[in-house]
Amino acid sequence: MSTLKVPTVAEMVARNEQPDILFWVGCSGSFDDRAKKITKAIVKILNYCNVKFAVLGAEESCTGDPAKRAGNEFSFMMQAIQNIELLNGYQIKKIVTGCPHCFNTLKNEYPELGGDFEVIHHTQLINQLIREGKLLLKEGGSFNGKKITFHDPCYLGRANGVYEIPRNVLKKLDAELQEMKRSKAKGLCCGAGGAQMFKEAESGDKEVNIERTEDALEVKPDVIATGCPFCNTMMTDGVKYFEKENEIEVKDIAELIANAADL
Amino acid sequence: MISQVFFILLLIIGFGLFAWNIQFIRQNINLGKDLDRSDQKSKRLKTMLLVAFGQQKMFQRILPAIFHLFIYLAFLLTSTELIEIIVDGVFGIHRFFHPYLGSLYTLIISTIELLSVLAFVATLVFLARRNLLKVPRFQMSEMSGWPKLDGNIILYLEIVLLICVFTMNGADEALYLQGESHLPGVGTFGFLVSSFTGPLFFNSFDVETLHVLERIGWWGHILVVFAFLNYLPISKHFHIIMAFPNTYYSNLNNKGGLTNLSAVKEEVTKMFDPNFDPYAAPSDGEAGMPERFGAKDVEDLTWKNLMDSYSCTECGRCTSACPANQTGKKLSPRKIMMDTRDRLDELGRAKRKNGKDYHDGKSLLGDYVSEEEIWACTSCNACVQECPVNIDPLSIIIDLRRYAVMEESKVPSELAGMLTNIENNGAPWQFAQADRFKWAEE
Ligand code: SF4
Numbered sequence: 159m160s161t162l163k164v165p166t167v168a169e170m171v172a173r174n175e176q177p178d179i180l181f182w183v184g185c186s187g188s189f190d191d192r193a194k195k196i197t198k199a200i201v202k203i204l205n206y207c208n209v210k211f212a213v214l215g216a217e218e219s220c221t222g223d224p225a226k227r228a229g230n231e232f233s234f235m236m237q238a239i240q241n242i243e244l245l246n247g248y249q250i251k252k253i254v255t256g257c258p259h260c261f262n263t264l265k266n267e268y269p270e271l272g273g274d275f276e277v278i279h280h281t282q283l284i285n286q287l288i289r290e291g292k293l294l295l296k297e298g299g300s301f302n303g304k305k306i307t308f309h310d311p312c313y314l315g316r317a318n319g320v321y322e323i324p325r326n327v328l329k330k331l332d333a334e335l336q337e338m339k340r341s342k343a344k345g346l347c348c349g350a351g352g353a354q355m356f357k358e359a360e361s362g363d364k365e366v367n368i369e370r371t372e373d374a375l376e377v378k379p380d381v382i383a384t385g386c387p388f389c390n391t392m393m394t395d396g397v398k399y400f401e402k403e404n405e406i407e408v409k410d411i412a413e414l415i416a417n418a419a420d421l
Numbered sequence: 422m423i424s425q426v427f428f429i430l431l432l433i434i435g436f437g438l439f440a441w442n443i444q445f446i447r448q449n450i451n452l453g454k455d456l457d458r459s460d461q462k463s464k465r466l467k468t469m470l471l472v473a474f475g476q477q478k479m480f481q482r483i484l485p486a487i488f489h490l491f492i493y494l495a496f497l498l499t500s501t502e503l504i505e506i507i508v509d510g511v512f513g514i515h516r517f518f519h520p521y522l523g524s525l526y527t528l529i530i531s532t533i534e535l536l537s538v539l540a541f542v543a544t545l546v547f548l549a550r551r552n553l554l555k556v557p558r559f560q561m562s563e564m565s566g567w568p569k570l571d572g573n574i575i576l577y578l579e580i581v582l583l584i585c586v587f588t589m590n591g592a593d594e595a596l597y598l599q600g601e602s603h604l605p606g607v608g609t610f611g612f613l614v615s616s617f618t619g620p621l622f623f624n625s626f627d628v629e630t631l632h633v634l635e636r637i638g639w640w641g642h643i644l645v646v647f648a649f650l651n652y653l654p655i656s657k658h659f660h661i662i663m664a665f666p667n668t669y670y671s672n673l674n675n676k677g678g679l680t681n682l683s684a685v686k687e688e689v690t691k692m693f694d695p696n697f698d699p700y701a702a703p704s705d706g707e708a709g710m711p712e713r714f715g716a717k718d719v720e721d722l723t724w725k726n727l728m729d730s731y732s733c734t735e736c737g738r739c740t741s742a743c744p745a746n747q748t749g750k751k752l753s754p755r756k757i758m759m760d761t762r763d764r765l766d767e768l769g770r771a772k773r774k775n776g777k778d779y780h781d782g783k784s785l786l787g788d789y790v791s792e793e794e795i796w797a798c799t800s801c802n803a804c805v806q807e808c809p810v811n812i813d814p815l816s817i818i819i820d821l822r823r824y825a826v827m828e829e830s831k832v833p834s835e836l837a838g839m840l841t842n843i844e845n846n847g848a849p850w851q852f853a854q855a856d857r858f859k860w861a862e863e
Pocket residue numbers: 739742743744745746752753754797798799800801802803804805814815818
């Protein structure tokens with residue numbers, strides 16, 4: 159993995175340079191072993207397309223999304239104000255995130271607090287790179303004939319109305335894209351949002367991720383595609399629950415694309 | 422003459438009582454906190470026309486949408502017929518518009534009759550659906566008792582109304598055929614339905630009885646309309662009025678963004694400001710009662726949250742899409758809205774009786790909504806997406822959480838750990854911030 163080039167904003171600024179876009183990695187992408195792979199897939203794509211990007215590295219901090227949704231506006235505000243100060247200090251104009259939760263918070267909640275950036279999700283960036291011809295996928299790649307189903311992350315879909323772009327990207331894979339019975343605006347949550355990721359569920363008769371995995375299993379996919387590290391965890395656990403981990407992969411769109419472009 | 426006086430009295434009482442009731446609801450909604458929704462007027466108007474008038478979101482479920490549309494259109498058109506009833510009633514005339522409008526009159530009444538038949542069918546379907554089919558979203562615990570009765574009462578009223586309309590038109594048709602109608606002349610009105618049902622059902626009655634029947638239909642019609650009008654404010658059917666302002670004042674931003682609490686922002690900004698002197702005297706604006714963080718009771722919610730509660734149709738589309746509810750958790754977004762309304766009615770009544778500073782010591786969180794409910798939410802926005810009148814149950818849930826966490830420090834223990842981690846390490850897990858960039862080296 160030594161081939162990855164991951165410049166930090168601090169380094170760039172020291173060289174008197176500015177990144178065109180900041181890659182906001184997020185807490186999952188930085189610390190969670192599974193999500194780190196997604197982070198690296200995104201970096202591979204950025205490197206391959208020669209995008210002039212940078213990360214904050216150790217200067218990055220939680221956006222405050224889980225704190226806000228857990229009702230602690232103080233913790234959220236401390237994170238937000240410090241992050242905004244840092245980003246404004248570096249004169250950041252454009253941000254791509256590896257996580258829909260970071261995407262949502264940076265895009266919808268920071269502007270009012272003085273953090274006005276153009277924020278996109280990594281699937282939107284990938285879509286753009288493909289459209290501009292900078293990212294070429296191999297003909298008849300390894301996904302030929304495979305069946306992929308896309309699980310809409312709530313914070314990308316309903317929360318921000320991004321439904322078609324991830325699908326456009328997946329359609330480039332030469333695979334069969336099949337919708338679950340509940341998708342897009344009707345998509346069912348994976349169960350992790352609203353700070354649920356960090357706690358046990360209230361008592362009920364089922365876990366939400368099991369309910370959602372059943373939706374996915376109905377279409378008998380080879381791959382369940384997601385665009386969110388939390389969804390990835392929940393769906394992976396769901397697939398394991400049904401002991402299907404040898405038949406079904408749960409992958410982020412960035413990983414599928416990096417794979418198809420042979421990166 | 423007597424009947425005219427009686428009618429005018431009825432008119433005054435009917436509308437007066439309605440205005441009286443509405444004013445209480447207005448007062449109740451105004452108990453909520455400020456929120457500025459005066460921007461983007463044309464976009465708001467468009468949203469209202471599409472969602473409320475155009476029933477855009479209803480058509481996600483096509484069959485109920487069609488039946489609902491029949492009742493809705495019948496309601497709208499019958500309201501226009503009401504104009505004639507009022508003119509006739511006040512001036513003691515019969516079918517005032519008939520001579521002026523000619524064939525247009527026939528067309529209008531025929532359309533009303535057609536829609537009334539369709540509405541009649543729809544009403545029977547809805548009654549069956551509510552009581553025989555046991556559609557899950559109408560059988561949940563929050564729907565037992567009054568809400569169930571409320572759902573049925575309106576359908577019964579609808580049936581009485583339709584019977585009145587057809588008795589009125591049918592008997593009048595039979596009279597007109599004999600030249601005995603209060604409308605001068607002889608012939609048929611040519612209305613779509615009653616030109617058949619009139620002769621069919623009413624020809625066997627004598628003229629005297631027909632006049633009585635026609636009057637029963639006419640008076641019954643107007644009485645049911647006023648009963649309905651004054652029943653609305655205590656019923657979920659208030660949505661037929663509230664749907665319009667409620668969609669107009671919809672949240673037009675992306676659904677995912679939550680509000681930022683400005684009081685918290687000020688506090689935190691001060692904390693980070695090296696020049697801030699904590700011992701300095703507070704400026705004028707800051708003196709007085711500190712704001713409560715989040716919502717404990719309905720007064721802590723915004724007026725839009727409260728308006729939402731009066732707009733709820735109790736249809737349960739939100740709850741049937743809710744991931745927490747589908748997996749057996751206690752949370753039901755519909756119940757959140759019903760609780761908000763019930764509590765608001767209760768508090769509003771108490772305040773009118775005992776003065777506006779009175780508080781009965783009860784609250785929305787605790788007495789109506791439990792902590793277990795609010796912590797089951799994944800903030801997925803499915804409820805907001807599904808609601809046919811753009812209600813936002815999620816923002817109430819978040820405000821209740823804010824109160825529980827920031828004012829009472831009541832937070833599920835794992836979340837308390839997560840929050841500490843964010844404050845100490847800048848991540849929800851226990852990893853050192855310095856290690857945040859290690860992934861690039863692995
Ligand atoms: S936002 Fe909360 S209440 Fe609404 S549907 Fe999702 S989990 Fe249920």
